[in-house]
Amino acid sequence: MPMKTMITYGQKTICSFLEELAGEVPTLPAGGCALALLGALAAALERFVAQLTLKHNTDQKVREPYETLISRLENLQEKCIEIMDRDVISYEKIIKAIKMSKLTQQDRARRKTGLQKAKIGALNPPMMLIDYGLEMLRNAITLIKEGHDAAVADVGVAVEVAHSCIWGGIWTTKANLQGISDKIQVQQKTEILERFQNEAEDLYAEALQELKKRL
Secondary structure, three states: OOOOOOOHHHHHOOHHHHHHHHHOOEEEEEEEEHHHHHHHHHHHHHHHHHHHHOOOOOHHHHHHHHHHHHHHHHHHHHHHHHHHHHHHHHHHHHHHHHHHOOOOOHHHHHHHHHHHHHHHOOHHHHHHHHHHHHHHHHHHHHHHHHHHHHHOOOHHHHHHHHHHHHHHHHHHHHHOOOOOHHHHHEEEEEHHHHHHHHHHHHHHHHHHHHHHHHO
């Protein structure tokens, strides 16, 4: 039976996506897809706050950086939605490799190579989401300090969502690394994850500190 490739998750209603996520067959969509949605939610919340702040400010020196920020957040939101599909596609490749023939030694070697390639490819979506989440935490700190008073709590929600997206990406990547035999690849990615983790916690702590000053 041919594999079903869904590349329209960004067009689904919330309820239909949740039902598919909770489906009885534990395949796709799964955690990575949910993480990408978290990233898109954080970006959308920050866009809302940035746009509200821009609307109530006539100083051109302030408006220009906020217009740039809004454009970037819109781009981040789109990228996160795209990753919902990319994550599904990457895991379909893993499933396809798992189902490859193991009848002969040549078949097994081909399957092993294909599976390793697919698993390495599956590292990209969650690691991209970690990177985007870090950017959104940095944006959030600016918005907490400068954003419109009526929307500070919304930035706080964006902080929590972006932080969850980052940590979900870290856990997902760590799990994926367990199935990769290339020790150099594993070491490199592990070191990157450690840097991401440290930056995430520093930014999160700073964001919370700034939130407590305003709320």
